[in-house]
Amino acid sequence: MIAAFLVVAPSAAKALTCSYSVSNVSFGSVDVLAGSAVDTTATIGINCSGLLLERVRLCPNLGAGSGGATASARQMASGAHQLNFQLYQDSARTTVWGSYLWSFSARPPTLTLDLNVLGNGSLTPTIYARVLSGQSTAATGSYLSSFSGTDAQLRYETCPLGVCPACSASLAGSTNASFTANATVLNNCLVSAQNINFGATGVLSTNVDATGQLTVTCTPTTSYTVALNGGTTGSPPASRKMSKGSETVTYGLYKDAVRTQVWGDTTGNNVPGTGTGLAQNLIVYGRAPPQATPSPGVYSDTVVVTVTY
Structure with a gap:
């Protein structure tokens, strides 16, 4: 077995x-x-x-x-x-x-x-x-x-x-x-704008001044320039036009309080800066000089702000 x-x-x-x-x-x-x-x-x-x-x-x-x-x-x-x-x-x-x-x-x-x-x-x-x-x-x-x-x-x-x-x-x-x-x-910038209001005035026989403000915020160490274009009529910085129909009021925008340095959108008349990551306020100085007074009404213009960085 x-x-x-x-x-x-x-x-x-x-x-x-x-x-x-x-x-x-x-x-x-x-x-x-x-x-x-x-x-x-x-x-x-x-x-x-x-x-x-x-x-x-x-x-x-x-x-x-x-x-x-x-x-x-x-x-x-x-x-x-x-x-x-x-x-x-x-x-x-x-x-x-x-x-x-x-x-x-x-x-x-x-x-x-x-x-x-x-x-x-x-x-x-x-x-x-x-x-x-x-x-x-x-x-x-x-x-x-x-x-x-x-x-x-x-x-x-x-x-x-x-x-x-x-x-x-x-x-x-x-x-x-x-x-x-x-x-x-990445480098970045933000911008906001406060309107410039010249208020109500009569005969334009003397300077009419007003200010506005731009707030620019850019990342730290970011170099930037702020440019203001010529408005809806594409005019030079000191002779922009606020319009009501075919009538206009001439005005200028400036970088300084005494209004001698125009603020435009070409090299030399824009505003440079360097970002910190915090809001930086820039004053825009406006002036409507003496000129022929048009008919009463509301005159306005739109200016484009460009921040290049």
């Missing part, structure tokens, strides 16, 4: 391993003069392999990055200049995505992954990022913060009998990712 025996040896338990990746946080071009936040997103990739149907605790830590951080914001750097941004767990951008490996109070989300019957599983949580508003004085340039090592570390551990440990810096498993947060602040 011949007998065959099949012996099945027990295999070693499959160790839990996880991989961790984070896509770059790219804000693109940021207009710091717009006064609003700039949002983008990035994606985390977590892939784990272990025992079939195993439950895993995941703690994806995101630290300060190379640009540094304070309790209220992370920073991207461009030389000595900084641009504040933040990483969040939620689309409303109210819960900061932090780390158990830094000194601030914000912590990462606590995640749970159930492996499938093949002992595999994955998660792709979203990072919600924001360049904070109110940074009009940020210098132009390319900003960057790099994350690697403990600044982008996943801590993980199996959940014995389905009971998961709390997230902490001491979970058994760890793996690191690397990514960058980046943005570009």
